[in-house]
Amino acid sequence: MAEVILEARQLDYRYSGGAAGLRGLDLTVKRGSKLAVLGANGAGKSTLLLHLNGVLRPTRGEIRLDGRPVRYSRQELSLWRQQVGVVLQDPDDQLFAASVFQDVSFGPLNQGLSPPTARERVAEVLHALGIESLWDRPTHSLSFGQKKLVALAGVLAMRPRVLVLDEPTAGLDPWGAQRLVESLELLHRADTTLVMATHDMDLAYGWASEVAVLDRGRAVLQGAPHLVLQDEQLLAGAHLRAPWTLQMGLRLQELGLYPAARVLPRTPEELLMCLKSPELA
Amino acid sequence: MYLIDTYAHTNRWRRWHTLEKLVLSAGMLLLSLILPPWPGAALVFAAMTLLTTRGAGVPFGFYARLLLPPLGFILASAAALAVSVTVGPRVGWHVSFSPTGAAVAYPLLLRSLGATSSLYLLALTTPVVDLLSTLRRWGLPQFVLDLMLLSYRFLFVLTDTARAMGTAQASRLGYGDLRTARHSLGLLIASLIRRVLVRANRLEQGLAARGYDGNLAVLSPEQALAPANLGRIVTLELLVVTLSLYLKELWTWPR
Structure with missing residues (x-):
């Protein structure tokens, strides 16, 4: 059983207007896992993610980091946010500085790194994401995809143990989305725990080691992708549908074209x- | 606005040290105010126009268009001084050129042009990033710098939003005639204000997620000061001073 790094217990959250955002939500993030949080629009994905590093504070319930409930004191929040980084969905909500390297340097400097060390960090992250050529571009002149990568760089530069991403591929072209997933794979190999909110079922199925389905502020089920995502009733209730690859794999099994004992294809x-070479698969 | 920013980032003097450009711009600005307007301020105007277009490589057409709005204001106020209108019961309306007014108007015109071109050189060759980090080094309070930075950033976010909303309205015939146009514009402004507040709120969350503690700390760009450049700038300024004092002796404005 893998060690739990971050968990949400019985989270309730009400918006200032009184509408319920989260209702008794439970979520467990295992160390080194790739967790996809799935849910329809308005299911509470973004609200949940903002709880994971203390930007929002639950009305009831608690967040535990390394098994210990976190407190919302200034000091503790700062330590917490160094370990759990959140990348927002709209990069314009995150990029505030006039140029790329300045924006990326914001987090490292807040961590108390010296300017030369922060500079190294920035260069390293931009290189890892393949966007070093953008370093002194003004933020407002970037394309949407570039902005997304820079927003990600700004969080990665803080070297979080847990990286939380809100709809990271939304609005990206197929190539950009592919590149992003590859970057995430490198982070995963470097032992970063990843949490991604999305409603792209195919992406989640191909990428995640675990999925959690959110419906109207509640996590209705969390588990292995091929098990959770076969539950068509549950998915339909949550306004989602089974990934195409999984539907296809199951159908092939039914028709006897794919061995029942074998692990189903994910991508x-x-x-x-x-399909090309059934005996090799 | 977008183009000014683009040239500030792409001009040939982009990598010059900000201090050099500041010495040039502020020095010339001062000269255009204290030297005799003719030929001092005129020389400043000529030098700065040449440096901006030939030196830094900002296209002349763009530079000229950029000068038009301030030039309009300057000419209007100069005209107000040089032309006097008398309305009397006997003469009726009487418009006349006033030599004394003109003597006040022409220095104003030249000084304004010189000063404007000095500022334009700075604005067109120096990105806001560089200016802010220089001001930081000079000890400007952090909150003032933060405000300047956010205003600059939001200028672009907001114009983008306003433009997109305007396009959306126009494609649904929101600007068909004057009445609907006025209505649409009102709606646009109202929803822009709402969006600003939402944006500000979400930006705060985004910053909080990266450890924002009330201080927008960012790295400063690295620049090397070139003493040779500074020398050239000071020489040029001295040259303008000598030349204008010398020419002043030779050629005075006809009275």
Whole structure:
């Protein structure tokens, strides 16, 4: 059983208007896992993510980091946010500085790094994401995809243990989305725990090691992707649908074209591979 | 606005040290105010126009268009001084050129042009990032710098938003005639204000997630001061001073 790094217990959250955002939500994030938080629009994904590093404070319930309930004192929040980084969905909500390297340097300087060390950090992160050529571009002149990468760089520069992303591929072209997923894979190999909110079922199925389904402020089920995402009734209730690759794999199994004992394909590429050469898959 | 910013980032003097450009711009600004307007301020105007267009490589057409709005104001106020209108019961309306007024108007015109071109050189060659970090080094209070930074950033976010909303309104015939246009513009402004508040709120969350503690600390760009450049700038300024004092002797404005 993997060690739990971050968990939400019985979170309730009400917006200032009184509307319920989260209702008794439970979520467990295992260390080194890739967790996809799935939910329809308005299910509470973004609200939940903002709880994970203390930007929002639950009306009831608690967040635990390394098994210990976090407190919302200034000091503790600062320590917490160094470990859990959140990348917002709209990069314009995050980019405030006039140029790329300045924006990326914001987090590291807040962590108390010296300017030369922060400078190294910035260069390193921009290089890792393949956007070093953007370093002195004014933020407002970037394309949407570039802004998304810079927003990600700004959080990665703080070297969080847990990286939380809100709809990271929304609005990106297929190539940009692919590149982003590859960057996440590198982070995963470097032992970063990843949490991604999305309603792109196919992406989640191909990427996640675990999924949690959110419906109207509640986590209705959390578990292995191929098990959770087979539950069509549950998904329909949450206004989601089963990933295409999974539907296809199950159908092939039904028709006897795919061995029942074998692990189902997770990505379209895997699916195509086993169709080309069933005995190799 | 977008173009000014673009040239500030792409001009040939982009990598010059901010201090050099400040010495040039502020020095010339001062000269255009204290030297005799003819030929001092005129020389400043000529030098700054040449440096901005030939030196830094800002296209002349763009530079000229940028001068038009201030020039309009300057000419209007100069005209107000140089032309006197008398309304009397006997003469009726009487418009006349006033030589004394003109003597006040022409220095004003030249000084304004010189000063404007000095500021334009700075604005067109120096990105806001560089200016802010220089001001920080000079000890301007952090909250003033933060405000300047956020205003600058939000200028672009807001114009983008306003433009997108305007396009959306126009494509639904929101600007068909004067009445609907007035109505649409009102709606646009109202919803822009709402969006600003939402944006500000979400930006605060975004900053909080990166450890914002009331201080927008960012790295400063690294620049090397070139003493040779500074020398050239000071020489040029001295040259303008000598030349204008010398020419003043030779050629005075006809009275």
